[in-house]
Amino acid sequence: MSEINLSKRALSLEPSLTLQISAKAKELVSEGRDICNLSAGEPDFDAPKTVIDATSQAIFGGYTKYGPASGDLDLRKAIAKKLQIQNNLNLEFENVMITNGAKQAIYNLFQVLLNDGDEVLIPAPYWLSYPQMVRLAGGKPIFVNSSAEDGFKINIQDLKAKISSRTKFIIINTPNNPTGRVMSKEELLQVAELVRENKNINILSDEIYELILKKDFQHFSLATLASDLQERIFIVNGFAKGWAMTGWRVGYLVGPKHIIKASSALQSQSTSNVCSFVQRGALEALKINHEFFEEINHQYDQRRDLLYEGLKNIKGIFIHKPNGAFYAFPRLPDSSITSVEFCTRILNKYGLVLIPGKVFGDDQCFRISCANSKEKIIDGLTRLQNAINNFY
Ligand SMILES: Cc1ncc(COP(=O)(O)O)c(C=O)c1O
Numbered sequence: 488m489s490e491i492n493l494s495k496r497a498l499s500l501e502p503s504l505t506l507q508i509s510a511k512a513k514e515l516v517s518e519g520r521d522i523c524n525l526s527a528g529e530p531d532f533d534a535p536k537t538v539i540d541a542t543s544q545a546i547f548g549g550y551t552k553y554g555p556a557s558g559d560l561d562l563r564k565a566i567a568k569k570l571q572i573q574n575n576l577n578l579e580f581e582n583v584m585i586t587n588g589a590k591q592a593i594y595n596l597f598q599v600l601l602n603d604g605d606e607v608l609i610p611a612p613y614w615l616s617y618p619q620m621v622r623l624a625g626g627k628p629i630f631v632n633s634s635a636e637d638g639f640k641i642n643i644q645d646l647k648a649k650i651s652s653r654t655k656f657i658i659i660n661t662p663n664n665p666t667g668r669v670m671s672k673e674e675l676l677q678v679a680e681l682v683r684e685n686k687n688i689n690i691l692s693d694e695i696y697e698l699i700l701k702k703d704f705q706h707f708s709l710a711t712l713a714s715d716l717q718e719r720i721f722i723v724n725g726f727a728k729g730w731a732m733t734g735w736r737v738g739y740l741v742g743p744k745h746i747i748k749a750s751s752a753l754q755s756q757s758t759s760n761v762c763s764f765v766q767r768g769a770l771e772a773l774k775i776n777h778e779f780f781e782e783i784n785h786q787y788d789q790r791r792d793l794l795y796e797g798l799k800n801i802k803g804i805f806i807h808k809p810n811g812a813f814y815a816f817p818r819l820p821d822s823s824i825t826s827v828e829f830c831t832r833i834l835n836k837y838g839l840v841l842i843p844g845k846v847f848g849d850d851q852c853f854r855i856s857c858a859n860s861k862e863k864i865i866d867g868l869t870r871l872q873n874a875i876n877n878f879y
Contacts, residue, residue, distance in 0.1 A: 499622045504846050505615070508830060512840045524840040525867040527856045528664070530731035530813070532783070534768075535775055538730065542768030550764040556755035557747065558585025558739070559766040565773050566739055570722075574711045581744045584751050585761050585769075589695045589725035589738035590616060595750040596691060596721055596740060597624035597656075605655040610641045611848035612816060614664045614693070626655070630848055635818045638807045639666045643677045650681075656689050657682065659709060662696040665847045665854040666816040667791070667809020669700065672707050679713035690720045695738075696812040698729030698780050702788055704810045710741075718743050728812070729780065730772045737761055737769040787813055790857040790864055797868035798855070801875055813858040816844065818851050820879050826850045832878065839870040 509526065516522050533539075557563065563580040570576045570583075586592040593616070601607070603625040609617050611630045618628035631646050633639045646657070659678060661670035682688050690709060697706045710720040725738025740750060754760075794815055798806040803820035819829055826843035830853055833839045844852030855871075857864055 496623060500619055504827065505842055508834065508840060508842065511831075511834060515834070515838065520838055522834075522838045522840060523863060523867045523870055525855045525857075525859060525863065526840040526842050527813075527858045529733040529858060530728065530783075531858050531860070532731050534730055534732045534735070535772065535779060537775065538732065538768045538772045541771035542735075542764055545764035545767035548767075550767050552763060554760040554763045554766070555751075556760050557751035558583070558761060559763070559770065562766050562770045562773075563739075565770055566741075569773060570741060574708050575714075576710055576717065576741075577714070578717075578741065579744075582741055582747060584740050584747045584754070585766060586725075586738045586740055586754070587758055587761050588727060588736045589693065589723050591754075591758070592723045592725070592738045592740035593617070593691065593693070594620050594623070595753055596723070596742070596746075597621055597626060598753055599746060599749040600624075600689070601626040601655060604653055606651060606653040607656040607658065608646060608649055608654060609658050609848075610646070610660075612639065612663075612665050612844065612852070613658065613848050614660060615846045617658055627653070629654075632848070635805050635807050635816070635852065639663070639668050639816070641670075641674065641678070643674075643681065646678070647681060650685060650688070652687075654685070654688055656691055658691045658693065660693040660695075662699060662706065662811025664696065664812055665814050665842070665844070665852075666807065667812045667814045668807070669704050669706065669811040672712060675707055675709050675712055679709060679716060682713075682716055682719060688719070690716070692720055692722050694722060694724045695728050697724060698784075699787060699812050700784060701791065701810040702784065706811070721746075726769050726772050730775070732769070732772065735765050735768060737765055787857065790859070790861060791815070793861055793864050794855065794857045794868070797864070798871075801868075801872050803875055803879055804871075813856055815855050815857070816847070816849075816852050817855065818849075819853065820875075823851060824878070826853050829853060829878070833871070833874045836877075837870040837874045839867055839874070841871075 567580045601624040607621045621628045722741040726732040805818040830843040842854040
């Protein structure tokens with residue numbers, strides 16, 4: 488019997504290497520192997536209790552029916568208020584829609600704005616879903632490389648050189664996954680200037696790690712720095728990382744009203760609304776005061792430092808200091824095996840789970856997470872040191 492052919496869309500998707508690695512790690516755990524997993528892309532602490540309470544009260548309070556596709560009105564208003572006060576943006580609730588995580592915000596945006604062949608400039612290293620979502624919308628990802636030596640700084644001349652008449656978007660992600668890099672005000676202003684010069688280009692500003700910052704570091708939102716470009720800057724954010732609410736699946740998209748309307752229409756014909764009672768939990772999350780984030784950032788700072796110092800001391804590894812999010816993106820020795828081979832070998836031989844840099848657009852690096860206890864980080868560093876001694 489002949490097999491049913493997959494659509495061109497489905498064929499354009501690359502199978503997830505990350506899932507393959509975590510499946511292998513699970514298999515090794517089930518065989519009784521001692522595995523140290525530093526691949527986490529999510530906080531290792533629980534969501535705030537007040538959020539959990541508000542969510543369960545919402546279930547008993549009747550928030551269990553279909554809701555508006557664009558999101559709970561109170562939540563949209565509260566997010567608009569946050570953006571007015573904290574980000575100094577001039578907008579209303581109609582500029583905001585609630586999505587199933589930040590992921591769906593990006594997906595929706597590309598679906599409603601990209602036409603076949605439209606180009607999206609993606610500074611590398613990048614979050615692995617961007618190119619896939621661009622392709623799913625018929626667009627073409629164009630990568631702009633940076634290097635660990637330059638601290639993964641976006642080279643504005645390189646970015647400029649990749650602009651064509653088909654360029655529709657530039658993606659900005661700060662703090663960055665996978666490098667942990669926080670973009671400076673000056674760097675963002677340079678990007679803004681480029682967008683000012685090119686009237687057809689829009690910005691996707693992914694700010695999901697906005698709240699996870701090293702002490703004395705500040706997050707700058709491009710829309711705040713370049714208010715004249717507000718109509719062309721789409722902010723994507725969500726509750727997953729800052730509040731440890733990954734499984735809640737609440738994110739949001741901010742943009743001009745007519746585009747938010749189109750994106751809501753897409754949502755109404757695909758996934759409908761984000762879970763009604765969970766959105767009430769997100770509303771409560773917005774009331775949490777800064778002490779909560781200070782405490783969490785204090786813990787991340789200690790872990791990030793521990794990880795950075797440990798990596799710095801491993802001969803052959805080059806590491807640019809991360810200042811935000813909970814990742815580091817070290818580079819393997821020159822003439823190394825590929826990142827995929829390295830991560831596969833280190834998992835099989837040393838039981839350490841890392842993510843190959845290839846999925847983030849740099850095959851000489853790997854991603855290591857500090858969203859784990861200090862003991863686990865020390866354990867992981869020891870395994871890494873042993874592997875490097877053995878492999879090189
Ligand atoms: C840079 C970046 N953007 C967006 C997302 C998606 O976040 P969410 O879980 O809210 O869909 C992630 C998740 O890992 C991320 O790292």
